[in-house]
Amino acid sequence: MTAHPATSFFSASCLLLALASCSAAPASSEISISTDFEGGCLAKVEKMSEARFRCAIPGEADHEGRNRQASWYYFRVDGARGRDVTVVLTDLKGEYNYKPAPACVREDTPPVASSDGKAWRHLDRIVVENNEATIRFTPDSDAFWVAHLEPYTASRLDRFLDGIRGSPGLTIGEIGKSVEGRSLPVLTISQALRGDPPRLPVVWLMCRQHAWETGTSFVGEGAVRFLLSDAGQSLRRKAIFKILPMMDPDGCAHGGVRFNRNGYDVNRNWDTADPDSAESRRLMPEICAAKAAIRKDPGCLLTLHNQETGEWLSGSERHREIAARFFTALRDRSTFDPSEKGPRPPPENLAPGRYSVYEYLDRQQDLPAFLLEQGITQGKKLSRLPTAQDRREFGRQLIQVWADVALGN
Numbered sequence: 001m002t003a004h005p006a007t008s009f010f011s012a013s014c015l016l017l018a019l020a021s022c023s024a025a026p027a028s029s030e031i032s033i034s035t036d037f038e039g040g041c042l043a044k045v046e047k048m049s050e051a052r053f054r055c056a057i058p059g060e061a062d063h064e065g066r067n068r069q070a071s072w073y074y075f076r077v078d079g080a081r082g083r084d085v086t087v088v089l090t091d092l093k094g095e096y097n098y099k100p101a102p103a104c105v106r107e108d109t110p111p112v113a114s115s116d117g118k119a120w121r122h123l124d125r126i127v128v129e130n131n132e133a134t135i136r137f138t139p140d141s142d143a144f145w146v147a148h149l150e151p152y153t154a155s156r157l158d159r160f161l162d163g164i165r166g167s168p169g170l171t172i173g174e175i176g177k178s179v180e181g182r183s184l185p186v187l188t189i190s191q192a193l194r195g196d197p198p199r200l201p202v203v204w205l206m207c208r209q210h211a212w213e214t215g216t217s218f219v220g221e222g223a224v225r226f227l228l229s230d231a232g233q234s235l236r237r238k239a240i241f242k243i244l245p246m247m248d249p250d251g252c253a254h255g256g257v258r259f260n261r262n263g264y265d266v267n268r269n270w271d272t273a274d275p276d277s278a279e280s281r282r283l284m285p286e287i288c289a290a291k292a293a294i295r296k297d298p299g300c301l302l303t304l305h306n307q308e309t310g311e312w313l314s315g316s317e318r319h320r321e322i323a324a325r326f327f328t329a330l331r332d333r334s335t336f337d338p339s340e341k342g343p344r345p346p347p348e349n350l351a352p353g354r355y356s357v358y359e360y361l362d363r364q365q366d367l368p369a370f371l372l373e374q375g376i377t378q379g380k381k382l383s384r385l386p387t388a389q390d391r392r393e394f395g396r397q398l399i400q401v402w403a404d405v406a407l408g409n
Contacts, residue, residue: 154182311337
């Protein structure tokens with residue numbers, strides 16, 4: 001039977017009106033939290049209500065199941081654009097050097113957030129009490145990223161290295177592989193003129209021994225950019241700069257904290273890790289590779305680190321005068337904001353397997369070596385929470401000061 005034309009027109013009109021109504025109705029998508037991307041890190045995620053979540057920070061312990069630290073989280077919120085979201089982070093307390101340690105997530109270390117995963121800003125709504133941190137935010141995008149600090153992943157380093165390849169005086173090499181087989185890159189920057197001394201002094205800069213300390217990668221990037229600039233040409237002619245930009249790429253990929261994938265702290269065990277031992281190379285390939293590289297090209301070394309608050313420069317058992325000059329120059333010529341009056345005195349006794357890189361090089365190799373800690377909270381000089389650009393600018397300042405001190409200027 002053939003439908004009446006008027007009936008067909010009426011049915012079609014109703015269908016179009018219904019479809020238009022459906023498309024015009026606001027969609028209320030379900031809010032979700034995920035970490036399925038490079039560097040992402042959360043443990044159990046529990047949805048308490050439509051826009052309230054309870055999320056555990058997994059933390060990371062060493063090969064003995066000790067020294068757990070919970071100082072890294074990084075997650076994405078989907079489907080929450082324009083809606084108020086509350087995330088309660090749990091299990092904050094940890095242990096440091098075999099002693100109970102206060103929480104690393106605090107009210108003066110607010111998280112950063114991004115609407116595109118590229119541009120980051122600090123959030124200001126965080127409350128910490130009873131081993132929990134409560135964060136509140138209103139995403140302005142369908143996908144919204146939140147992290148302890150601005151992330152600096154291994155792939156981000158790869159993009160940086162690709163962008164500087166071919167620069168005058170730059171050679172990009174590899175000192176070895178990580179536990180999971182990732183490259184441990186080394187940047188050699190030097191541009192000696194004809195007639196220069198055949199052997200220039202070697203100046204080492206080490207970044208990212210601990211995966212959560214992303215600020216050190218930005219400092220390293222700033223230092224490298226300066227060395228490769230026209231302004232850095234005079235330094236390239238005076239020394240051989242060796243930059244280790246990422247000592248724990250596995251941790252950076254997995255959202256780790258301070259241990260390699262076998263549970264060894266990349267800034268401890270420098271006295272016991274043996275590059276000539278197959279077992280050491282299996283358990284601590286990152287340390288063994290760096291020790292072998294420094295043994296091949298000995299020189300002075302600075303390793304960069306982040307902590308929650310306060311900034312300090314290590315002292316030296318064998319090179320105290322250099323430490324004093326370095327401290328004064330950093331204080332006077334950079335945004336280094338020391339919380340101590342001078343270089344931190346070296347510890348009198350160190351247990352086997354607890355030597356950091358600077359302690360090992362200073363005491364057992366008689367090389368000038370130092371550790372620089374920078375806080376992630378607001379300091380006096382910046383008068384704000386430090387940003388990635390602040391770290392890059394400090395890297396530009398730092399490498400000039402470090403080069404002058406290392407070269408005896």
